[in-house]
Amino acid sequence: MKLHEFIARRVILLIPVMIGVSILTYSLLSLVPGDAAASACGDKCGVVVDTALEWNTTSEQWEEVSISAYESNVMRMGLDENLLEGYMVYVGIDGPYVGAEPLRLNSSGYLVPKTSLGEHTERNGLIDGYWGDSSLYHRPVAEVVKDFAPVTLEMSLLALLIAYPLGIFLGILSAVWQDQIFDQLSRLMAIAFVSLPIFWLAILFQKLFATKIGICDDLFGTSGGCFPIFGRHDPSVAFPTGDDQYVSWYPAGGTGFHLIDSWFVNDETLSLMGSDFDTRWELFKDTLLHLMLPCMTLGIASAGGLLRYMRASLLEVLREDYVRTARAKGLSGYRVIVVHACRNALVPIVTLLGFSIGGAIGGAVLTESIFAFTGMGRIAVEAIQYDDQVVVMGVTLITSVIFLMSNLIVDISYAIVDPRVRLE
Amino acid sequence: MCTMMIASVMAGCLGGDDDPEPEPEPVMGCMDATANNYDSTATEDDGSCTYDPVEVLGCMDSAATNYNADATTDDGSCTYPPTHASVMAGYADGTHTYAEAWAALMDIRECKETGTNNPCEIVSMGYGDAATLDPHDAYDSASGDVIENVYDTLYRYEGDGNGNAIIVPRLATSHEVSADMLTYTFTLRDDVYFSNGDHMTAEDVVYSWERVNEYASPESHVSWITEQNFETSGLTLIDDTHFSVTLMQPYAGFVSTIAYTVGAVVNKDMCEANRVVVADDPATTDVDETSDDWCHGWMDEAPLGAGTGAYILDTWSREDKIIMTPNWMHWDSGNYNINKFTEFTNVDESQTRLLAFQDGEADFGALNFEDLPNFCYIDDNGNGMFDAGEDAALDDKPNIASKDGYICTYRESFTITLAALNLDPNDATETPILNYDSDGDGTDDANVMSVPAVRTAIAYAFDYDTARRVTYDNNLAPVYGPIPNGFLYDESQYEVFTYDLTHAEQLLEDAGFVRQYDCAELANNNTVMVTDDPATTEDETASACRLPSILRIMANEGNDYRIAMAAQIEQALGSIGVATDGDAKPWAEYLDMYYTGTFEIRFSGWAPDYLDPDNYWSPFAASSEDVYGTGYHNAALDALLQDAKVSTDDTVRLDLYSQAFDLWVEDPNMIIVGQGNGIGAKHNDICSAPWAAIGSAHWFDYDKLPMVDGALVGSC
Numbered sequence A: 001m002k003l004h005e006f007i008a009r010r011v012i013l014l015i016p017v018m019i020g021v022s023i024l025t026y027s028l029l030s031l032v033p034g035d036a037a038a039s040a041c042g043d044k045c046g047v048v049v050d051t052a053l054e055w056n057t058t059s060e061q062w063e064e065v066s067i068s069a070y071e072s073n074v075m076r077m078g079l080d081e082n083l084l085e086g087y088m089v090y091v092g093i094d095g096p097y098v099g100a101e102p103l104r105l106n107s108s109g110y111l112v113p114k115t116s117l118g119e120h121t122e123r124n125g126l127i128d129g130y131w132g133d134s135s136l137y138h139r140p141v142a143e144v145v146k147d148f149a150p151v152t153l154e155m156s157l158l159a160l161l162i163a164y165p166l167g168i169f170l171g172i173l174s175a176v177w178q179d180q181i182f183d184q185l186s187r188l189m190a191i192a193f194v195s196l197p198i199f200w201l202a203i204l205f206q207k208l209f210a211t212k213i214g215i216c217d218d219l220f221g222t223s224g225g226c227f228p229i230f231g232r233h234d235p236s237v238a239f240p241t242g243d244d245q246y247v248s249w250y251p252a253g254g255t256g257f258h259l260i261d262s263w264f265v266n267d268e269t270l271s272l273m274g275s276d277f278d279t280r281w282e283l284f285k286d287t288l289l290h291l292m293l294p295c296m297t298l299g300i301a302s303a304g305g306l307l308r309y310m311r312a313s314l315l316e317v318l319r320e321d322y323v324r325t326a327r328a329k330g331l332s333g334y335r336v337i338v339v340h341a342c343r344n345a346l347v348p349i350v351t352l353l354g355f356s357i358g359g360a361i362g363g364a365v366l367t368e369s370i371f372a373f374t375g376m377g378r379i380a381v382e383a384i385q386y387d388d389q390v391v392v393m394g395v396t397l398i399t400s401v402i403f404l405m406s407n408l409i410v411d412i413s414y415a416i417v418d419p420r421v422r423l424e
Numbered sequence B: 001m002c003t004m005m006i007a008s009v010m011a012g013c014l015g016g017d018d019d020p021e022p023e024p025e026p027v028m029g030c031m032d033a034t035a036n037n038y039d040s041t042a043t044e045d046d047g048s049c050t051y052d053p054v055e056v057l058g059c060m061d062s063a064a065t066n067y068n069a070d071a072t073t074d075d076g077s078c079t080y081p082p083t084h085a086s087v088m089a090g091y092a093d094g095t096h097t098y099a100e101a102w103a104a105l106m107d108i109r110e111c112k113e114t115g116t117n118n119p120c121e122i123v124s125m126g127y128g129d130a131a132t133l134d135p136h137d138a139y140d141s142a143s144g145d146v147i148e149n150v151y152d153t154l155y156r157y158e159g160d161g162n163g164n165a166i167i168v169p170r171l172a173t174s175h176e177v178s179a180d181m182l183t184y185t186f187t188l189r190d191d192v193y194f195s196n197g198d199h200m201t202a203e204d205v206v207y208s209w210e211r212v213n214e215y216a217s218p219e220s221h222v223s224w225i226t227e228q229n230f231e232t233s234g235l236t237l238i239d240d241t242h243f244s245v246t247l248m249q250p251y252a253g254f255v256s257t258i259a260y261t262v263g264a265v266v267n268k269d270m271c272e273a274n275r276v277v278v279a280d281d282p283a284t285t286d287v288d289e290t291s292d293d294w295c296h297g298w299m300d301e302a303p304l305g306a307g308t309g310a311y312i313l314d315t316w317s318r319e320d321k322i323i324m325t326p327n328w329m330h331w332d333s334g335n336y337n338i339n340k341f342t343e344f345t346n347v348d349e350s351q352t353r354l355l356a357f358q359d360g361e362a363d364f365g366a367l368n369f370e371d372l373p374n375f376c377y378i379d380d381n382g383n384g385m386f387d388a389g390e391d392a393a394l395d396d397k398p399n400i401a402s403k404d405g406y407i408c409t410y411r412e413s414f415t416i417t418l419a420a421l422n423l424d425p426n427d428a429t430e431t432p433i434l435n436y437d438s439d440g441d442g443t444d445d446a447n448v449m450s451v452p453a454v455r456t457a458i459a460y461a462f463d464y465d466t467a468r469r470v471t472y473d474n475n476l477a478p479v480y481g482p483i484p485n486g487f488l489y490d491e492s493q494y495e496v497f498t499y500d501l502t503h504a505e506q507l508l509e510d511a512g513f514v515r516q517y518d519c520a521e522l523a524n525n526n527t528v529m530v531t532d533d534p535a536t537t538e539d540e541t542a543s544a545c546r547l548p549s550i551l552r553i554m555a556n557e558g559n560d561y562r563i564a565m566a567a568q569i570e571q572a573l574g575s576i577g578v579a580t581d582g583d584a585k586p587w588a589e590y591l592d593m594y595y596t597g598t599f600e601i602r603f604s605g606w607a608p609d610y611l612d613p614d615n616y617w618s619p620f621a622a623s624s625e626d627v628y629g630t631g632y633h634n635a636a637l638d639a640l641l642q643d644a645k646v647s648t649d650d651t652v653r654l655d656l657y658s659q660a661f662d663l664w665v666e667d668p669n670m671i672i673v674g675q676g677n678g679i680g681a682k683h684n685d686i687c688s689a690p691w692a693a694i695g696s697a698h699w700f701d702y703d704k705l706p707m708v709d710g711a712l713v714g715s716c
Helices: A003-031 A036-044 A069-077 A083-091 A141-176 A181-195 A198-210 A216-220 A258-264 A267-272 A280-318 A321-328 A333-370 A376-385 A389-417 B002-015 B084-092 B098-109 B141-150 B202-215 B254-259 B268-273 B350-359 B369-374 B452-460 B464-471 B501-510 B519-525 B560-575 B587-596 B614-621 B635-646 B650-666
Strands: A048-056 A061-068 A103-105 A111-113 B121-125 B155-159 B165-169 B172-177 B183-188 B235-239 B242-246 B311-317 B321-326 B340-344 B376-378 B400-402 B406-421 B551-556 B580-585 B601-606 B670-683
Touching: A003 A083, A003 A389, A036 A069, A036 B587, A048 A069, A048 A103, A048 A111, A061 A069, A069 A103, A141 A181, A141 A258, A141 A280, A141 A333, A141 A376, A141 A389, A181 A280, A198 A216, A198 A280, A198 A333, A198 B350, A258 A280, A280 A333, A321 A333, A333 A376, A333 A389, A376 A389, B084 B098, B121 B350, B141 B311, B141 B321, B141 B340, B155 B254, B165 B172, B165 B254, B183 B202, B202 B235, B202 B242, B202 B268, B350 B369, B369 B376, B369 B670, B400 B406, B406 B560, B452 B501, B464 B560, B464 B670, B501 B560, B551 B560, B551 B587, B560 B580, B560 B601, B580 B587, B587 B601, B601 B614, B614 B635, B614 B650, B635 B650
Parallel strands: B121 B340, B551 B580, B551 B601
Antiparallel strands: A048 A061, A103 A111, B155 B165, B172 B183, B183 B242, B235 B242, B311 B321, B321 B340, B376 B400, B406 B601, B406 B670
16 A cells, blocks of 8 residues: 555545544533533523513414523523434534424514524534534634644644653663663653652642742742743733734744744734834744743653653563674664664654643643643633533544544654555 | 322321311112112112012923023913823814824823833733623623723722722713603713724713613623613713613612623724624525624724723733733823733633742732732731731631731622522422422422421521631621622611521421421432331331421532532531432533522522622512522512612612511521622732722722832832
8 A cells, every 4th residue: 555545545534533523522512411501691590681572382472481591592502402403503414303493583582493594504514614603712613723722732742842852862771771770760750750740740840940939040040930930921922813914925823833933923013013022033932931831741741651661662672683683793882772773662652652642632731721821621621611512522523633643643654663564 | 209208298288187087988878870779879889779670581380391490471482291181182173193192192191110020010810711802792700800991881880998889980970860760861071082092972872882782792691781771762862972861660770780891882983884784685585694793793802992991902812811001092080000911811720820929920810718828917916017827817807917028908799608599499300399288278389498487497507607707718708688798778687597406497397397207218219208107106206307308409519618508508407307418510510400490409609790789689589580590489579679679769778678688587588698708919019999899900090119129119
């Protein structure tokens, strides 16, 4: 199988997987007790917010009825749909109602069948790229995900950039110096980093590296630590979001990955923003400084596990015959380890990469909360708390895509790392 | 020489006398002929000359830029530095363009202090973003905090400095009320401009209130506050500074309702220019495509020109931060002490907020009570300084003291903690639980919770003092009825309910609820079974239950206070023979149970929308509102509340609320646990406006003292 056929096949396979994920997630969410309409109005659900005329089938007359905040929310959010109909509406597939059709208020104040308002026949859904409107964030879910997914991804990827080199490097040294003091210390650290709760590690880093009482002020003469305690940027920093704010070929409004966006801000825009950050480098530096503590927290927590994997894998490889042969040939120890052993020892580490991305996104929930980064993890938790099901659906779907794509990349990278794997 | 000698001799000879003649006395006086007091006889000038003042023309006003200290006559040439008023006058008459006026006003009004603590900026941390900055669809406090600074209302809530909230005029200078109490005619300021330079007139106000009613806040439903009072047709524009509104019925709290952010004034021209109206498509006969967003899409992020408030929205990075900068055209007099306000909206972790506050990265943060001893203490020994151990417990909140570098203040809020009692509870299938024969016809037609004695007994079974002092760690102050202390007519209430289990049990006994039901059957099988078995001589009634159902007591997960209170009353009711089932539910499920009525006792709370007692009494106890879903209906109480609602006479209203309270305590529908209080902590460089328990902080009224060389300059 050729590489492009392999990729195409995997991408096509994404479609049934995503359909399965959407059905499963939608069904599970419908089983969760709770009521988004009630969450939206809280203690004031009982407040009468409107009146309407409803057809009374007994008296066969239009009668005035009161509509509470709760009832209004139910209609607005479409929570009176049954499970199947609700899913079809979400996906955007037309279909007849099974049983009674929900009523909606028309512009003349009458409660009328929903289809008469045109929503049923002209609706959009997931297949049209419409993911629904968030009742919590008051915006289309696609916009919410577009805004916050890059935050989590940027943090997670940078964390992996810390975790992988650190874990692999220390793992190699541990394996080479097996059972020596360095090995014992690094194993101890690995266990500690894996075992320590991530929130504890985060708060420890905040105190050590971001406050006046930490070590930075004494060691480096900083004022108030090496890094900010929280936030994605200094209060003065605002990344442009409108059209034509970046260099001409760059996506309008930026990508949301601020480490990258900072290099492509239009100079004129930067000068007009009136902040203290008037060069691209300063924007980049501010972004990086704010990312360091959360990424160190996430990265070091992941590095512990990677160190253990790399050590074990390399120790296994070092016992292989071909390594012994290489040594017997008179190759230097460095060349034996780096060129021959490490490449093979990396195969299981590459396998882990796909899971690590998923793990980092999952771990980002707590990290985002502690460092006041609003990313997918935080909005997912908040959406669950407030029963904003379309946001939960959106985050789940996009996370699934990321997870599947990262595993696809891992599979492709096998071909690079493992000489035994040949796609063609 | 010889000649001189000869002359001398001759002179002596010619004199003829040996004694010299006396020299004449000098005549002192003014010898200047131009002086007013010239003395022609004077032989010696004594410096006393006086002259007519010489007129020096020039500017004699020391405040002027061209002040002349020597000038004797002001020639009208004074020129002054531009002021807020002069620039705005120039803008009004067309002398200045908008850009010129904006720049000049910024130069005049901006904070120019320097210091190591960024004295012209305030950074705050919260844990919830604004839902929208459209004031006519905003009903959450995070949105209100921004809206109150970006928009103005005709009146607004402020603190009076003594812990009380008052209503003060803002865009309105006054109003008159017609004799029938239905028509309010407002007079507006004439010097108000929107942040884009548009002049605000009565037309904008009328349009704004029309927008509230017609747009009808589809997401938040906040428009009920105005819709309860007037219809759009009741609004009448009189001229640029006058308009009237005719209410559907008199309402004493009307002015208070429009002081809430829903009464904010928006820019009519801008709104109309950005309004999206979709007409019905005549091609489709069965579908109504009509829609009208009333410019909500534009107003959602409060763009420049939307409001007249002291600040404009500079940045709103959703779920991250909100930055406000001055609206230099704001009409209020005075200059800005705060040029930039930043709110980090999503600092969820309390430990992060604490660290950032301590480290000075933020000026304000929603600090947890358990973190306050870092900044506050109780001066137990009265020596005026902090001694070890004085921060161990901050129970005596009204006497809170501040550690160095901070200011701690005691505050009472208007939030009420309560437990709603449901008179018509449903079972899990949402079917009413009928277990009481109210009319004695042998058929159960009501629930035991509908019996006033049962609810009164429940009210006596609650341990108020423990809840306020222990459960809430002294964060609740006593309150005896719906109206909180410090609110209008709070004197109409007095303490009635206390923790008295004996009395509670006696009330049930007297109402005929004797111990007769098998509690185990109720608890295990939800079956009502009379327990006294005639086949045995043993008396099973001593431990039997009094009510034929289990009272479901609800609290929401994550709220440990409510969970603890639920546990207390569950135990107390159990001891007097009332079976209960306490449960903490996830928030969404808790609300769902509330709305479906599948509870008997539900712990909850209330924060006021506006400053009128009706905003407590009606939602709590009027059958027309019954916001807590208690199914409560007391016709006599309804009548009193209705009268109190429409009366504008203070004495009458006080009397009506007193009568209402007397009726309600005989037939209560909720346990009123207490009124929130707490301690606010801030850095000592922040000078706040007086605290108000309703409304938000107005940053224009704040100041931040500059820190120079490690010391604060000035004082609050």
